[in-house]
Amino acid sequence: MYRAIIADDEEKARNLILTLGKWEALGIEVVDQCADGEEAWDSIMRLRPDIAITDIRMPAHDGLELARLAGEAGIETRFIIISGYRHFEYAYTALKYSVTDYLLKPIDEDNLNAALGKIIASLRDAQAQRRESADYARLLEKKVERARGELLEALGAGTWQNDDLASFNAEYGASFDTGVYRALLLNTSQSMLHGESFPFGRQLEDILRTVFIGWCRHFVIPDPRGFFIFVNYSPPNADRLGKALSALIGKTRALGDIYGSFSVAVGVGDPVPSLARLPESFAAALLHEAAKQALGWDKAVFALPTTLAKPEAPPLTAQMLRELDGALDTLDGGRVDEWFARWAENDLAGMPGARALWEAREALAERLAVLGAPEPSRRELAIEAGRALDIGKMREALHEAYSRTLRERLEERNQAEGRPIRLAKQYIQRHYASPLTLEDVAGHVGFSPAYFSTLFKKGAGQSFGDYLIQTRLSQAKTLLKETDRAVDEIAGQVGYMDSKYFRKLFKKTTGMKPSEYRKLYW
Numbered sequence: 001m002y003r004a005i006i007a008d009d010e011e012k013a014r015n016l017i018l019t020l021g022k023w024e025a026l027g028i029e030v031v032d033q034c035a036d037g038e039e040a041w042d043s044i045m046r047l048r049p050d051i052a053i054t055d056i057r058m059p060a061h062d063g064l065e066l067a068r069l070a071g072e073a074g075i076e077t078r079f080i081i082i083s084g085y086r087h088f089e090y091a092y093t094a095l096k097y098s099v100t101d102y103l104l105k106p107i108d109e110d111n112l113n114a115a116l117g118k119i120i121a122s123l124r125d126a127q128a129q130r131r132e133s134a135d136y137a138r139l140l141e142k143k144v145e146r147a148r149g150e151l152l153e154a155l156g157a158g159t160w161q162n163d164d165l166a167s168f169n170a171e172y173g174a175s176f177d178t179g180v181y182r183a184l185l186l187n188t189s190q191s192m193l194h195g196e197s198f199p200f201g202r203q204l205e206d207i208l209r210t211v212f213i214g215w216c217r218h219f220v221i222p223d224p225r226g227f228f229i230f231v232n233y234s235p236p237n238a239d240r241l242g243k244a245l246s247a248l249i250g251k252t253r254a255l256g257d258i259y260g261s262f263s264v265a266v267g268v269g270d271p272v273p274s275l276a277r278l279p280e281s282f283a284a285a286l287l288h289e290a291a292k293q294a295l296g297w298d299k300a301v302f303a304l305p306t307t308l309a310k311p312e313a314p315p316l317t318a319q320m321l322r323e324l325d326g327a328l329d330t331l332d333g334g335r336v337d338e339w340f341a342r343w344a345e346n347d348l349a350g351m352p353g354a355r356a357l358w359e360a361r362e363a364l365a366e367r368l369a370v371l372g373a374p375e376p377s378r379r380e381l382a383i384e385a386g387r388a389l390d391i392g393k394m395r396e397a398l399h400e401a402y403s404r405t406l407r408e409r410l411e412e413r414n415q416a417e418g419r420p421i422r423l424a425k426q427y428i429q430r431h432y433a434s435p436l437t438l439e440d441v442a443g444h445v446g447f448s449p450a451y452f453s454t455l456f457k458k459g460a461g462q463s464f465g466d467y468l469i470q471t472r473l474s475q476a477k478t479l480l481k482e483t484d485r486a487v488d489e490i491a492g493q494v495g496y497m498d499s500k501y502f503r504k505l506f507k508k509t510t511g512m513k514p515s516e517y518r519k520l521y522w
Contacts, residue, residue: 002123004051004116005032007040007066008082009058013105017053017082020109026116037061044070049077051119056083067099078119082107144173148221152228155183155282163276174219176232176275182241183269183282185289186252187226189297189387190262194224200259201227207251211244224383226289230278238271245300253298263297263389265289290361291354293391308354316343316360321367328370331413333406340399344392357394361385364398371405420445421459424452425467432471433495438464472496473509480518487514 004023008014014033023030031047034040038060044052052070054063061069067079084105100122101115151172154160162168169176186204193200201222208229212218216233233241249264256262267289269281288301291308295301320343327335365382369375381401388394423445428436441464442452456464472494479490491502506514 001027001029002050002120003031003047004028004053005034005040005043005047005049006030007034007037007043007052007054007058007063009036009055011035013055013082013107016107017112020107020112021116022113026113026120028116028120037063037066040066041069044075044077045073048075050123051080051116052077053080053082056081064099078122080112080115080119140173144171147171148173148219152221152223155279158279160279161276163274165275168275172219174230174232175217177217177234179232179234180238180271180273181275181278181281182231182271183278183285184229184231184245185226185267185269185285186229186248187265187267187289187292187387188252188262189264189389190259191384191387193259193262194222194226196222200255203255204252207248211247211251215240216244224379225386228282228285241268242300242302249298249300265292265297266300267291268300268302287354287358290358290386293357293386293388293394294354297389304354316363321363324367325370328367328406331406331410333403333410336402336406337399340395340402344395357391361394361398364402368401368405371402371409373405417455418459420447420452421456424456424464425460428468428471432468432475433493435497436468436495469505469509473506476502476506476514477510477517480514481521490514 006014006017008017014035018030018033021028021030028051031049032043034043036059037054040052040054040058041061043049044066052066054066056063063079063081063083067081070077070079079099080101080103081099082103082105100119103111103115151160162171165176165178168174188194192198201220204227205220208218208220212231215237216231218229218231221228221230231241245266245268249266252264253262267285267287269283269285269288272278272281288304291301291304292299294308295305320339324336324339327339362382365378365385368378368381373381381398385394385397385401388397424441427441427444431440438453439449442449445452447455453464456467460467462470476490476494479485479493480487483490485493487503488499491497491499494502496502496505503514506512506517510517
């Protein structure tokens with residue numbers, strides 16, 4: 001329903017308008033009636049009606065003044081002005097203030113409803129246009145979002161080629177100009193903040209606008225690895241970036257009052273003079289961000305100190321990785337624990353470089369493929385290990401992931417190995433009263449008798465023969481306790497055709513004759 005107010009200082013005029021309007025048929029609800037211009041303006045500000053039918057002359061504010069005030073306040077109310085004066089200047093002024101219609105007293109029913117119908121048609125057209133504009137804006141936003149995701153892929157894969165500023169801005173929704181370009185990577189120690197629907201990203205955008213306003217253009221791409229921020233500024237403003245990023249980190253950490261304490265790190269890519277060299281800045285931002293576990297969080301890293309920038313041998317040699325693979329192949333958790341302890345000892349002998357740390361993290365996350373971990377899980381592990389507060393915590397996160405996955409695989413293997421035993425026991429429980437042999441049960445589960453015999457003893461903790469005897473005698477005890485059947489009959493019912501053998505076996509196993517056992521319960 002559309003909403004309307006009626007404003008006239010004469011009650012009879014208000015009632016007449018209320019009577020003449022085909023409100024229900026037009027889909028209009030009259031939500032207020034006002035006796036003067038002051039009441040009408042209060043109603044317009046409070047209710048934001050779609051339609052206002054007002055007399056041109058009223059105390060406090062006349063109809064034309066109401067239309068002017070609403071327009072200046074950005075209130076999109078459509079006005080129908082009613083007047084008893086046939087003066088062209090009134091109609092001219094009404095048109096000036098975008099009044100939809102101008103009616104003369106006495107009010108004619110057809111003219112009133114025609115004016116209302118014209119407004120309803122206009123409102124529907126405007127709503128359709130807004131929906132169409134909103135749909136287009138959403139499609140454009142989705143297109144830019146996809147393009148920005150592809151930008152990260154191209155920069156990471158080294159396939160980036162765009163050096164045209166106009167097409168760059170159009171494709172990625174940017175407003176860059178000539179000057180300096182840089183890639184930044186902001187990460188936090190709290191993975192919750194990086195959720196797609198989490199409000200942290202919007203708050204980060206607000207902070208960026210405050211620290212970059214007036215001198216630095218930017219746009220942000222959320223990613224599981226963190227928030228990639230691409231900036232552009234003129235060379236004279238280069239010295240402002242450090243102070244701006246310090247403010248960014250401080251303002252971002254202040255959100256800890258809302259989300260709980262967390263740390264922030266920013267890897268700052270090298271400045272490049274052209275879009276064509278953006279991959280260089282992107283790679284440096286990744287590397288500088290990875291140094292946080294050696295240098296500490298809550299700072300922006302513009303360059304690596306000599307101790308972390310050195311070209312060094314990777315901390316995980318090919319020999320070490322082969323040893324890890326051997327432990328994984330045999331699902332040997334003890335050897336995996338020893339391997340991680342040795343890696344820690346190697347790191348203590350000399351601080352690894354930032355690139356080595358990053359490569360070790362990526363390599364170990366990828367190595368979980370040996371244990372069958374899917375690619376999304378491996379990628380998530382690398383990202384979460386990268387959020388650890390220091391090198392030791394990173395190593396612990398990787399170690400825990402390996403131990404957890406090993407446990408899962410051992411459980412799967414045990415279940416797989418235990419399945420034939422479970423099937424065999426189920427078969428014995430159903431057929432113990434029959435003349436049952438090892439060959440019968442082995443054939444049922446699909447193994448040779450010799451292999452099944454070994455497998456059963458290993459999995460069940462006793463031989464096939466002992467388990468069969470245990471099952472039969474257990475059932476015999478139940479029958480002795482709960483029935484008055486003869487011992488010979490019970491022997492046959494549990495699979496022993498020779499009752500003498502049954503009696504001998506029962507006494508050997510329980511230490512008493514079947515009849516003596518029964519007397520314990522009768």
